Amino acid sequence: MTWSGKEVRQQFPILQQKINGKRLIYLDSAASAQKPQVVIDALSSVYSTNYANIHRGIYRLAEEATRQYEAARAKIAKFINAASTDEVIFVRNATEGLNLVVYSWGRSNVGAGERIIVTELEHHSNLVPWQWLAQEQDAELSFIPVTGAGELDLAALPPLLADGRAKVLALSMMSNVLGTIPDLAEIIHLAHAAGVVVVLDGAQAVPHLPVDVQSLDADFMAFSGHKLGGPGIGALWGRRALLAAMPPFLFGGDMILSVRKERSTWNELPYKFEAGTPAIAEAIALGAAIDFLTELGMENVRQHELQLVTYALAELSAVPGLHLLGPAAEKHGGAVAFWFEDIHPHDIAAILDEEGICVRAGQHCAAPLHRRFGIPASTRASYYVYNSNEDTDALVAGLHKVIKLLRR
Amino acid sequence: MSNLYREELLEHYHDPLNYGVIEDAEVDINRDNPTCGDTIHLTARLDEDDRIAEVKFEGQGCVVSMAAASLLTAEVVGKSPEEIAALGLRDIEELLGGMRLSMGRVKCALLALTALQKGLEEAGR
Known part of the structure; x- marks a missing residue:
């Protein structure tokens, strides 16, 4: 059994608010997850x-x-x-x-x-x-x-x-x-x-x-x-x-x-x-x-995220100039990091914030790993039980705005 | 869109002032921002009165750190090391157009200034 993320989302009060009049899209659960009402x-x-x-x-x-x-x-x-x-x-x-x-x-x-x-x-x-x-x-x-x-x-x-x-x-x-x-x-x-x-x-x-x-x-x-x-x-x-x-x-x-x-x-x-x-x-x-x-079932949690990450990897790979990090979806957990040659992660995160989208920008406490890939920093979208493919759609739309504003 | 990304700052980001390296400069320093991986290599030359004659920088960073560095290189010419040591976040915010930066962007904005301050200190000025 998997779910769309929407019903589960209902149980997280913080996700019901709006940022700049837009639906809050939380894609930073690898840093810290939001809390369900029961907690x-x-x-x-x-x-x-x-x-x-x-x-x-x-x-x-x-x-x-x-x-x-x-x-x-x-x-x-x-x-x-x-x-x-x-x-x-x-x-x-x-x-x-x-x-x-x-x-x-x-x-x-x-x-x-x-x-x-x-x-x-x-x-x-x-x-x-x-x-x-x-x-x-x-x-x-x-x-x-x-x-x-x-x-x-x-x-x-x-x-x-x-x-x-x-x-x-x-x-x-x-x-x-x-x-x-x-x-x-x-x-x-x-x-x-x-x-x-x-x-x-x-x-x-x-x-x-x-x-x-x-x-x-x-x-x-x-x-x-x-x-x-x-x-x-x-x-x-x-x-x-x-x-x-x-x-x-x-x-x-x-x-x-x-x-x-x-x-x-x-x-x-x-x-x-x-x-x-x-x-x-x-x-x-x-x-x-x-x-x-x-109650959700951890096997279901994994299947839900596998579906989210499969979709995210496919959609993100079509964004011009975006380089994905990490393996294919079946060996890939809920964190999806990417980078651009010409756009700094801080600018991506700041512009996405205007759209109500929370992502992490920087080295994510893994400096040697970034050095291994020869990049100064990356942007990370990380998924959890309350996310849905709509969140990825909003992220991709946000990235197109970033490109329009910053790419020359 | 917030005024961080208005055209004037984007100009400095895409085409910064004083981008490059001054050979054999009195001030020559590399700094980085470990949380976001931004780096700067800043060089500065002093005139006979010990005031800043020229500053150049190269590096990679976000719009805030690059635009702040670009604006700073023009702003500090003619200033003494003491005057530069007295500069702070509010001055950089003024340079960037009078905005208040969020906590997460303060280090970006200060990267070039702290490099210059530290570089002058290391050069014994």
Whole structure:
């Protein structure tokens, strides 16, 4: 089952407004997604009826807040098919989840002369922390290159695994620029055969694809709730044995078992990694966002976006002078980036804004990838459950206006 | 359409003033804007009173950054390094026709000015 986007759009209050008298067309969901009414209601309901600090109060209100917070954790575990609920840690966003892995697992497990493997298409959040770790530990940072077609060049992986120095492979499950969906099953199989731990950046994939961390056989996966229609919160999933052996990342309240003046012991999973009062209402509302997506069905979400992206790639490729980035639609997630030799992305975004169309212009936190393609920046239209082909039609019409105004 | 894209600024974008490089200039600096990938290579020559005699730039960027750079190269001739150091966003907005720029375009508009200010500083002026 797929849908036109229009019925789903009705459930997002922000999309009902007009910009410059025109229908708001939101094509920047890869940066952050809009929120359905059920998520807004869940946030409001927590603060109106059930808010108190969790894991602390003996009174009824605190117990109910704790129950709902933990229920949200269970929803996430089920959504990504984690083996157990205590493998799910609430964090601020995917960035914080990846930093947690780098600081806690990375510093204890990657040593001098060992190799960290990333890819050329990573978002800065899955590149810069590993750069820092490599410098800190005197380790080597190696890259799986990206082909001209925007896919990972997997022929480069076996040589990086062959000498036994590789300890970790960190990669995105879907490029936030090219839309590329790598062949994770093959990559993880190769990495594990070489004893390499696999860290997945799920920021783009988890909102858009069915994800099953057990069948993927991954070791860590981080994602952001705000990109799937939830509030500003994220989660890190990790394999239980790995998380149990790791030192804490942040220290403070709730992550301890006992505290004496000189030393402390750590709480059990997942609380060992949740120091301080977390974003309680946001966690509960993330649970509501996951319910919303589960009701749509993640396979349906993927089919809906496949149809949108197939249409968008075809329509955009007919715009004079437009160069598309990334692979064909079947290997392409919801992000569609393109560039022109003669028109700067900032001007495109500013002129489209006059038409009520929101797109992203710049490097999308992926500077090395833009350098790989020899372009200073790109424009990105990214799709989600509430988009329709009409949005692409408006985008293409807007691009013709841009060309008329700026091309000589 | 907003006045950002009015004909006068588009003229500066398509056919900027003082586009190029001054060889052996006292001020010679490359700057970029990491969020959008804009780049500028700016060179400037000073006269015997230590005032700006000539500024040239080359680079790539959006209408705002290119038009602001073009207008700036004409505006600063005859100014002292102190006068240039005192210039800010409001002055660039005036040059661009008195508009108020949105937050996202401020860095574009200031690219050439900060390059010139930084370049003078690095040249010890």
